[in-house]
Amino acid sequence: MSVMVARKKVVRKWEKLPGRNTFCCDGRIMMARQKGIFYLTLFLILGTCALFFAFECRYLAVQLSPAIPVFAAVLFLFAMATLLRTSFSDPGVIPRALPDEAAFIEMEIEATNGTVPQGQRPPPRIKNFQINNQIVKLKYCYTCKIFRPPRASHCSICDNCVERFDHHCPWVGNCVGKRNYRYFYLFILSLSLLTIYIFTFNIVYVALKSLKIGFLNTLKETPGSLTVLTVLEVLICFFTLWSVVGLTGFHTFLVALNQTTNEDIKGSWTGKNRVQNPYSHGNIVKNCCEVLCGPLPPSVLDRRGILQQEESTAQEGSCSRGPGTQEPLATQGPGQAQEAHSVLSLQVPAPSVSNTEMPEEKQRTPGELPVPSLDAGRAEH
Amino acid sequence: LCPQVHSLQELRRSASLATKVFVQRDYSDGTTCQFQTKFPPELESRIERQLFEETVKTLNGFYAEAEKIGGSSYLEGCLACATAYFIFLCMETHYEKVLKKISKYIQDQNEKIYAPRGLLLTDPLERGWHISPMILSRAQIEISIYEDRCSSGSSSSGSSSSSSGGGGGG
Numbered sequence: 001m002s003v004m005v006a007r008k009k010v011v012r013k014w015e016k017l018p019g020r021n022t023f024c025c026d027g028r029i030m031m032a033r034q035k036g037i038f039y040l041t042l043f044l045i046l047g048t049c050a051l052f053f054a055f056e057c058r059y060l061a062v063q064l065s066p067a068i069p070v071f072a073a074v075l076f077l078f079a080m081a082t083l084l085r086t087s088f089s090d091p092g093v094i095p096r097a098l099p100d101e102a103a104f105i106e107m108e109i110e111a112t113n114g115t116v117p118q119g120q121r122p123p124p125r126i127k128n129f130q131i132n133n134q135i136v137k138l139k140y141c142y143t144c145k146i147f148r149p150p151r152a153s154h155c156s157i158c159d160n161c162v163e164r165f166d167h168h169c170p171w172v173g174n175c176v177g178k179r180n181y182r183y184f185y186l187f188i189l190s191l192s193l194l195t196i197y198i199f200t201f202n203i204v205y206v207a208l209k210s211l212k213i214g215f216l217n218t219l220k221e222t223p224g225s226l227t228v229l230t231v232l233e234v235l236i237c238f239f240t241l242w243s244v245v246g247l248t249g250f251h252t253f254l255v256a257l258n259q260t261t262n263e264d265i266k267g268s269w270t271g272k273n274r275v276q277n278p279y280s281h282g283n284i285v286k287n288c289c290e291v292l293c294g295p296l297p298p299s300v301l302d303r304r305g306i307l308q309q310e311e312s313t314a315q316e317g318s319c320s321r322g323p324g325t326q327e328p329l330a331t332q333g334p335g336q337a338q339e340a341h342s343v344l345s346l347q348v349p350a351p352s353v354s355n356t357e358m359p360e361e362k363q364r365t366p367g368e369l370p371v372p373s374l375d376a377g378r379a380e381h
Numbered sequence: 382l383c384p385q386v387h388s389l390q391e392l393r394r395s396a397s398l399a400t401k402v403f404v405q406r407d408y409s410d411g412t413t414c415q416f417q418t419k420f421p422p423e424l425e426s427r428i429e430r431q432l433f434e435e436t437v438k439t440l441n442g443f444y445a446e447a448e449k450i451g452g453s454s455y456l457e458g459c460l461a462c463a464t465a466y467f468i469f470l471c472m473e474t475h476y477e478k479v480l481k482k483i484s485k486y487i488q489d490q491n492e493k494i495y496a497p498r499g500l501l502l503t504d505p506l507e508r509g510w511h512i513s514p515m516i517l518s519r520a521q522i523e524i525s526i527y528e529d530r531c532s533s534g535s536s537s538s539g540s541s542s543s544s545s546g547g548g549g550g551g
Binding site: 077078081082085100101104138149150151163182183186278279289290293294295296298300302 | 401447455462477
């Protein structure tokens with residue numbers, strides 16, 4: 001028996017979301033767990049631009065035109081805005097199946113395939129669907145316990161199924177999927193333009209100065225540190241150019257054909273034995289418009305919704321289930337209909353955790369229903 | 382109106398104790414959000430097929446409207462891009478506007494059609510759009526709410542056991 005001390009605490013849904021994401025600003029920001037390379041990206045962009053604005057721009061604005069730093073600033077702000085938007089937004093994560101749904105799907109699968117004896121891994125569960133007169137197979141995700149919609153894929157780094165999964169980008173610190181692909185594309189596009197711009201004007205800067213006072217004198221006159229900085233900028237821009245511009249070109253190709261990196265790598269639509277891409281409109285302009293300017297569905301994760309639960313300070317007797325405990329929690333959505341016992345299931349080790357146990361547990365603690373729409377209490381055995 | 386609202390709350394509160402029927406996605410048109418109009422057999426005795434199909438068809442229509450690719454959505458996309466997407470801090474996207482319409486419609490349908498039959502339709506938005514659960518209440522709850530106007534006469538006398546005490550009185 002454990003002693004329950006009821007204490008109300010406002011917990012938001014993001015705190016209990018499964019998957020390996022990090023959340024900041026109380027759920028407003030969503031990123032992958034490893035953010036080191038993202039910080040490097042930020043550092044490189046901010047550092048190079050800071051150097052450019054501080055040194056070259058002052059000379060060039062006077063000598064050539066003040067429009068130069070202005071345009072650079074616009075590009076820089078646009079690149080930063082799209083980078084942050086890509087990194088911080090929900091890429092289109094599909095929420096995991098709640099126990100009732102998972103049970104329903106399991107039932108359906110067993111009805112079609114028959115039960116598999118314990119210990120044997122069941123064959124991959126695939127359902128066939130027809131899209132535009134072509135058969136597309138839907139795969140069942142064992143982790144999320146759902147049939148993945150077409151074009152969705154499971155990201156092993158973030159441990160989530162993502163709609164229209166493109167790839168997981170460590171430079172951006174997030175998955176690139178349906179909801180943030182356009183921001184990602186605009187980011188690499190604007191970054192390419194910015195890199196070319198800075199690279200060009202660095203060369204122009206050195207050239208101008210050399211014209212005036214000769215190349216060798218330029219190197220002598222400008223203090224050693226300035227030369228080093230300029231050279232550093234040029235080097236960074238040079239290497240960035242080859243990678244980012246190439247990537248932009250590749251993604252332009254993908255956008256024109258309405259494909260994802262994932263599909264391209266797997267060769268889903270190429271080869272004579274495979275079907276044609278059913279999502280392409282056949283027209284480059286139409287494809288571009290759909291991918292970049294099409295409608296944007298909002299996030300379904302509802303990270304900032306409030307989960308109200310009564311916290312107990314006692315040790316759980318049910319800890320034997322391990323970290324993947326199922327907790328009955330009451331959800332209060334923002335004015336929408338919410339189930340009274342919406343259970344967020346974390347990865348449960350044994351797939352045969354009986355959901356039918358839940359109603360009985362609640363009956364055992366009828367006294368724990370203080371307020372009509374709140375019904376909480378940890379599962380006790 | 383009051384008894385109906387009360388019943389809707391009752392249904393929601395006891396939703397997990399009830400049977401659930403799932404309306405699945407229809408992927409025949411690609412990745413657009415559409416639901417199958419196939420009539421679930423569990424609802425056979427609860428609601429007329431035509432009403433259910435009409436609900437799903439209307440919902441499908443709403444989702445098609447939200448995901449429509451046309452002049453206005455392009456304009457919105459280009460405008461947003463030009464402002465580096467800062468405009469979404471003050472403006473709602475077309476999709477969000479349609480989603481609001483959808484939730485209002487679902488609320489409306491629940492009050493008028495589904496709750497009186499002891500059913501509850503939940504918004505697919507809550508489940509990530511890949512499924513839309515319809516919740517069948519326990520017959521028990523139907524009786525306790527509709528004591529004074531049980532004209533439906535559904536044969537629910539069997540489940541008179543007091544096992545699910547949580548839902549009824551609160």
